[in-house]
Amino acid sequence: MENLLEIRDLHVHFTTYAGVVQAVRGVNLSLARGEAVALVGESGCGKSITAQSIMRLLPSPQGKIVKGTINFAGQNLVKKSEREMEKIRGNEIGMIFQDPMTSLNPTMTTGNQIMEVLRRHSRMTRQEMTARAVEMLRLAGIHQPERRLRQYPYEFSGGMRQRVMIAMALACGPRLLIADEPTTALDVTIQAQIMELMQDLRQKLGTAVILITHDLAVVAGFARRVMVMYAGKIVESGTARELFRSPLHPYTRGLLGSVPRINDRARQPLTPIAGRPPDLLNPPPGCAFWPRCSEAMQVCARQEPAMVEAASGHSAACWLLHPQAQNRRRVG
Amino acid sequence: MQPDDVILELADLKKYFYLGGGQVLKAVDGVSLKLYRGETLGLVGETGCGKSTLGRTALRLYHPTGGRVLFDGIDIHHCSRTENRALFRRMQMIFQDPYASLNPRMTVGEIVGEALDIHGLARGQARRARIEQLLVMAGLNPEHAGRFPHEFSGGQRQRVGIARALAVEPDLIVCDEPISALDVSIQAQVVNLLRDLQSRLGLTYLFIAHDLSMVKYISDRVAVMYLGRVVELAESHELYTNPRHPYTRALMSAIPVADPEAEAARQRIVLAGEIPSPINPPPGCAFAGRCPQAAETCRREAPPLVEKNSGHLVACHRPE
Numbered sequence: 001m002e003n004l005l006e007i008r009d010l011h012v013h014f015t016t017y018a019g020v021v022q023a024v025r026g027v028n029l030s031l032a033r034g035e036a037v038a039l040v041g042e043s044g045c046g047k048s049i050t051a052q053s054i055m056r057l058l059p060s061p062q063g064k065i066v067k068g069t070i071n072f073a074g075q076n077l078v079k080k081s082e083r084e085m086e087k088i089r090g091n092e093i094g095m096i097f098q099d100p101m102t103s104l105n106p107t108m109t110t111g112n113q114i115m116e117v118l119r120r121h122s123r124m125t126r127q128e129m130t131a132r133a134v135e136m137l138r139l140a141g142i143h144q145p146e147r148r149l150r151q152y153p154y155e156f157s158g159g160m161r162q163r164v165m166i167a168m169a170l171a172c173g174p175r176l177l178i179a180d181e182p183t184t185a186l187d188v189t190i191q192a193q194i195m196e197l198m199q200d201l202r203q204k205l206g207t208a209v210i211l212i213t214h215d216l217a218v219v220a221g222f223a224r225r226v227m228v229m230y231a232g233k234i235v236e237s238g239t240a241r242e243l244f245r246s247p248l249h250p251y252t253r254g255l256l257g258s259v260p261r262i263n264d265r266a267r268q269p270l271t272p273i274a275g276r277p278p279d280l281l282n283p284p285p286g287c288a289f290w291p292r293c294s295e296a297m298q299v300c301a302r303q304e305p306a307m308v309e310a311a312s313g314h315s316a317a318c319w320l321l322h323p324q325a326q327n328r329r330r331v332g
Numbered sequence: 333m334q335p336d337d338v339i340l341e342l343a344d345l346k347k348y349f350y351l352g353g354g355q356v357l358k359a360v361d362g363v364s365l366k367l368y369r370g371e372t373l374g375l376v377g378e379t380g381c382g383k384s385t386l387g388r389t390a391l392r393l394y395h396p397t398g399g400r401v402l403f404d405g406i407d408i409h410h411c412s413r414t415e416n417r418a419l420f421r422r423m424q425m426i427f428q429d430p431y432a433s434l435n436p437r438m439t440v441g442e443i444v445g446e447a448l449d450i451h452g453l454a455r456g457q458a459r460r461a462r463i464e465q466l467l468v469m470a471g472l473n474p475e476h477a478g479r480f481p482h483e484f485s486g487g488q489r490q491r492v493g494i495a496r497a498l499a500v501e502p503d504l505i506v507c508d509e510p511i512s513a514l515d516v517s518i519q520a521q522v523v524n525l526l527r528d529l530q531s532r533l534g535l536t537y538l539f540i541a542h543d544l545s546m547v548k549y550i551s552d553r554v555a556v557m558y559l560g561r562v563v564e565l566a567e568s569h570e571l572y573t574n575p576r577h578p579y580t581r582a583l584m585s586a587i588p589v590a591d592p593e594a595e596a597a598r599q600r601i602v603l604a605g606e607i608p609s610p611i612n613p614p615p616g617c618a619f620a621g622r623c624p625q626a627a628e629t630c631r632r633e634a635p636p637l638v639e640k641n642s643g644h645l646v647a648c649h650r651p652e
């Protein structure tokens with residue numbers, strides 16, 4: 001079956017006073033219908049910019065897709081006009097953001113905000129829209145939805161607002177939901193509730209989900225497939241099971257080594273990654289990770305490694321996977 | 333760590349905020365804790381549970397509504413001016429937001445040096461040398477002294493905050509969410525630095541955070557707060573493997589683990605509802621409304637924090 005979303009060689013540049021920031025540098029990503037994938041990385045790695053590119057919500061005029069295609073259900077989103085995108089956003093692709101405090105309109109009732117989406121994309125009558133809004137709030141686990149519909153965002157807690165955001169994003173039954181750090185601003189017990197809700201709705205409604213997060217642990221329970229981004233590129237991609245058990249890229253290993261294991265009695269010292277991510281104004285030649293990599297070889301500084309499939313469905317962009325580096329890996 | 337060498341003791345500490353209209357926010361409501369010299373006590377809990385207020389009251393940044401804070405046996409809220417000054421030198425704080433806690437108009441050297449000036453610790457050449465030494469201790473370069481905070485990344489700014497706290501050679505540092513604003517790989521760097529400094533300088537930490545796995549990693553003992561009170565306190569491994577308060581159990585089960593198989597196998601206790609408002613909280617156990625095991629007693633009386641087995645304290649009428 002054809003993939004729902006197919007991103008090929010996406011490049012996004014930002015023009016700033018200091019120069020051109022190469023925020024996304026050749027991202028390839030595919031997503032099947034109803035699938036859940038996670039895009040993981042640290043701040044500035046380009047994960048949110050990738051999401052904004054799909055929605056065509058890049059800050060204008062600074063941000064620009066300079067190369068690549070984004071194929072969504074057979075149409076190239078890069079070529080769409082703003083008018084055409086308006087029909088897709090909220091209708092075929094829904095999005096939820098990190099901060100539910102600032103992404104809701106404080107002067108509108110939650111009911112009106114959900115109905116606004118429906119008014120735009122459907123021909124429902126007012127009664128049908130109200131009924132749909134109530135249904136969505138109930139699906140999102142909000143009690144007494146008829147009453148909550150008439151309330152304003154300030155009357156909701158953080159977790160509840162995120163539920164409203166989810167209800168709104170899914171109101172038109174989109175085929176794809178992009179969740180950009182949906183639980184980062186929430187407490188762990190609320191985070192658990194929201195992640196469970198997203199998983200539950202995904203299964204019920206068959207919506208494909210791209211989860212964007214910096215938190216590897218959140219990913220482990222949610223996505224079947226995980227992609228790790230670094231300096232504007234996907235450096236490793238595989239099933240969650242494979243990626244967590246046998247990470248291929250030194251950066252992924254570094255990320256996993258930076259998080260303490262909750263069951264570790266001996267308190268193994270954390271093995272952080274030295275240094276910090278490169279400046280994407282002047283990305284280094286070769287592999288962007290080599291200045292921080294403890295296993296870097298000469299070739300890493302000169303030439304960029306390509307994505308190599310090391311095991312079925314598990315690939316990484318690292319010179320250590322090159323046949324000639326096999327001996328070196330065993331030594332290291 | 334010596335079990336009887338108490339550096340900081342909180343005795344029935346209370347901090348209420350009066351909001352007007354007869355509303356009282358009981359941010360900290362009767363907390364008793366002891367911190368032993370050289371240990372790290374983790375303080376965890378969700379937003380609004382009072383953990384930051386507790387840390388700030390313990391440092392005299394707030395005046396308590398009731399109860400006492402004893403630092404080396406001296407009541408810090410009722411002591412003479414000279415004692416005060418000496419005390420301030422011995423307790424320091426590292427803040428959550430490395431962007432807001434450094435003065436953008438001062439160089440890093442001035443920020444770190446200010447502490448030295450206030451307490452008259454070093455002058456001239458010695459002052460400059462000390463600043464450089466502190467920056468190096470915090471993992472920065474001596475040349476960084478002449479730069480401004482905006483020239484640094486989040487992790488480096490947090491290092492500046494650490495250098496500033498260390499300048500006065502404190503015994504106790506309250507770390508209020510010191511890593512939550514940082515990226516994962518940088519968090520580990522800062523935590524390793526804090527642990528390293530602790531073993532070199534014999535520091536005592538009160539480590540406040542909501543990231544439970546990081547708290548477990550850095551702490552010797554961990555206290556769990558819920559709505560202004562400590563509901564459970566134990567040695568960190570004991571708390572994580574054998575939580576006895578229903579809230580702690582739910583909290584532990586909610587921690588995501590970076591391991592898909594463990595995630596799939598995990599029995600998650602998803603709590604209904606959210607934390608009730610600390611303004612005019614319900615009588616009885618504050619957790620009763622969300623507790624799967626709540627009984628009649630729980631709604632009437634607040635359970636005291638009592639020792640269930642050696643070193644493991646629980647405030648629950650019906651612990652597991």
